[in-house]
Structure formats: structure tokens, C-alpha cells
Amino acid sequence: MQDSRPVSTPGATNVVLTQRSDGDDARTDFPFSECVGKLLYLARMTRPDIMTAVCLAARFTSDPTGQHISALKRILRYLVGTSSRGIVLGGKSRPILRIASDASFAEDMQQRKSTTGIIAMYGGPIDFCCRKQSTVALSTTEAEVNAMTEGVRMGIYLRTLIHDIEAAPLPPTFFDEDNQAAIAVVVGRTGTKSRTKHYDIKVRFLQEHMTGDNRKFELVYCSTSNMIADFLTKNLPTPAFVALTNQVMRGSVGETECITRAESGSAQAVPQATMQHNNRS
Numbered sequence: 001m002q003d004s005r006p007v008s009t010p011g012a013t014n015v016v017l018t019q020r021s022d023g024d025d026a027r028t029d030f031p032f033s034e035c036v037g038k039l040l041y042l043a044r045m046t047r048p049d050i051m052t053a054v055c056l057a058a059r060f061t062s063d064p065t066g067q068h069i070s071a072l073k074r075i076l077r078y079l080v081g082t083s084s085r086g087i088v089l090g091g092k093s094r095p096i097l098r099i100a101s102d103a104s105f106a107e108d109m110q111q112r113k114s115t116t117g118i119i120a121m122y123g124g125p126i127d128f129c130c131r132k133q134s135t136v137a138l139s140t141t142e143a144e145v146n147a148m149t150e151g152v153r154m155g156i157y158l159r160t161l162i163h164d165i166e167a168a169p170l171p172p173t174f175f176d177e178d179n180q181a182a183i184a185v186v187v188g189r190t191g192t193k194s195r196t197k198h199y200d201i202k203v204r205f206l207q208e209h210m211t212g213d214n215r216k217f218e219l220v221y222c223s224t225s226n227m228i229a230d231f232l233t234k235n236l237p238t239p240a241f242v243a244l245t246n247q248v249m250r251g252s253v254g255e256t257e258c259i260t261r262a263e264s265g266s267a268q269a270v271p272q273a274t275m276q277h278n279n280r281s
Contacts, residue, residue, distance in 0.1 A: 006081025007074060008242070011053035011235030016109055017060060017071060024065045032064040035072050042079075046086045048119065048128045049245040050075055052232055055130045059108075087249060088124055095123030097158060100176035100222065101151035103133070103143035104233035112136055114143035117232025118151045120158055125248050127154060130232045142199055144182035149202045151175065152209050155217060172215055176222040176229070183221060186210055 036058045043051040053075050060068045098121045107115040114137045119128040131150070137143035155173055163170055177183055185196060186206045196203060210217045224230065231244045 001073065001076045001080060004073075004077045004080055007077045008081075008238045009053075009235065010050045010075045010078040011056065011071070012074060013235050013237055015067070015071070017056055017068060019060065019110055020063050020065045024067075027064055027066055027069055030064070030069050032069060032072065033061050035076075036061055039072070039075060047079075048087070048125055048248060049082075049085065049231070049241075050078065051128065051130045052115075052117070052235060053078075055132075056235070059132070085249060089126070090123050096174070097122045097155075097162060097170070098174045098176065099151050099155045099158075099217070100227060100229040101144075101147040102178060102227050102229040102233050103137075103140070103147040105137065105140045105143045107234055108132060114146070115233045116143075116147040116150055117229040118147065118154055119229045119232060119248065120154060121228075121248070122158070122162070127158060128229075128232060129154075138198075139195075140179060141181040141185060142196075144177065144179040145185065145199060145202055145206070148175075148177060148182060148186070148206055152206060152217060156209070159216060172218040174220050175210065175217040176220050176227065178222050178224045178227040178230075180221065183219060187219060 036054065039050065039054045040058060043054045053071065057068055057071045057075070099118070100121075101116070101118045103117070104115040106112045111132075113135070114133045116131045116133055117129070120126055129150075133143065133146050135146070137146060152175070155175065159170055159173060185203055187210070209215060210219045225240070225243075226247075228244050228247050230236065231241055231248075235241075236244070
């Protein structure tokens with residue numbers, strides 16, 4: 001693969017990986033599981049840009065076909081051309097913890113489950129994940145709420161860790177979200193409604209940590225084009241993929257697009273207790 005032609009993205013946007021059908025031959029001549037394991041280690045340690053493509057291919061480790069092997073080889077071709085990339089931590093300014101979550105609705109074509117993408121920035125990416133949701137979401141709002149719940153859980157742990165290291169209280173952590181309906185449910189929801197009551201506990205959990213005077217997270221609206229967790233939910237076209245991964249892997253979190261509430265064009269804080277959302281059946 002060292003002499004292969006590099007590609008600009010680790011995953012093709014026009015290819016949907018599917019389970020082996022009756023007409024496909026099983027492939028046992030390629031070390032699929034070994035390759036997936038090594039790529040997962042690389043993605044988890046220093047290369048978040050390949051996390052999504054690797055996780056999507058890893059779903060078919062038990063019964064790979066030629067299509068799945070081609071997907072892995074594309075990741076290797078991408079790594080050939082980007083061998084110098086990696087995580088850069090630190091910067092000139094003091095790091096600020098910031099978390100972004102996103103979801104790709106019903107991305108899994110077999111089970112119709114959505115995919116969660118979460119990334120935490122603290123002078124660079126310090127934690128991130130791409131994970132298929134455990135339940136089938138009935139709407140994009142529910143999928144986003146599921147992703148936000150996982151993001152808050154990650155944020156609580158990271159806030160505790162940073163507090164123990166710095167021995168100083170932390171201000172509310174900025175939490176980026178690009179779905180207006182999900183924001184409205186969390187911030188402005190006044191009671192159990194027919195469309196959201198089946199995930200009411202998650203909404204209450206988010207409200208506990210994102211609203212009120214003692215909130216731990218400052219919910220911020222971020223446009224989809226600047227949502228840095230988007231590349232962790234699905235394979236993106238080259239321009240969007242390059243723009244988002246450059247924001248994540250170039251260093252200081254202070255350089256990202258969604259960094260201050262003053263940048264109202266791309267990110268703005270959500271007013272507390274002013275946004276109302278009514279879900280009527």
C-alpha cells in the first residue's frame with residue numbers, strides 16, 4: 001500500500017457499506033480483523049480524522065466482503081498521503097474545555113440506527129468517539145438528544161479530571177449543538193409532551209446540567225458548516241472534511257470557528273429560560 005495512489009478522504013460518500021448478500025463471496029484471504037484493530041488503535045490515539053471510516057468498516061468484521069476490504073484499503077490510501085498529520089495539543093492561550101456533539105439520523109441501513117459523534121477540545125482534541133446509537137431514534141431531534149446525552153456524560157468526567165488537576169473551579173463548559181429543535185427541547189421544554197415522552201429521562205438529565213444558575217454546560221448553537229463533530233458521524237465530501245478536520249487537528253481550541261458567543265454568525269449562546277418549545281401531537 002506504500003506505493004498506492006493517495007485519496008483526499010478516508011471514506012467515500014457515494015458508497016454505502018452493507019452486509020453480505022447471497023451473491024457476495026466471503027473473503028478470507030485478507031487480514032480484515034487485524035487491520036481493523038490496528039486502524040482503531042491509530043484512530044483512537046492520534047488520528048480522529050479516520051475514526052468514522054474505521055468504525056463503519058469495523059461493523060462488518062465478522063463477515064467481510066470485497067466491498068468492506070476496499071473500504072479498508074481506501075483508509076490506508078488516505079494514510080499514505082497524510083502520514084504527517086496528527087493531534088496537536090497546546091497553544092499560546094490558556095486552553096478552554098469545549099464539547100461538540102452531532103448525530104447522523106438513521107445512518108445504519110440495516111438496523112436504521114443513528115450514529116453519534118462527540119469531540120472534546122482542550123487545547124486540541126483530548127477525547128472523541130464515533131458510535132452507533134443503542135436504540136432506534138424516531139426523529140433527528142431524538143437522535144441529537146441521544147448524542148447530547150453522551151456528550152454531557154463525557155463532559156462531566158472531563159470537568160472532574162481537569163478540576164482535580166488544576167485544583168480550581170471551572171466555569172460552565174461550552175457545548176456546541178447544530179439542531180435547533182433539540183436545543184428547544186432542552187432549554188425551553190416545560191413538561192412532558194407526546195412526541196418526546198419516550199426519551200423524557202434524557203431530556204431531564206440534559207436540563208439538569210444545561211439550564212439554571214448552577215448549570216455545568218453553556219449550550220451554544222453552532223451552524224452545521226462549523227460543527228466540528230460532523231465528520232465523526234458520517235463520511236463527508238472533501239471540502240467539508242478538510243475544513244472540519246483542519247479545525248480539530250491544527251492545535252489550539254481558540255482557533256476553532258465556534259469559540260465565542262460574540263461570533264453570532266456561526267455560534268451563539270442559547271438564551272436560558274427564553275426559548276419555548278411546544279410539541280403538540
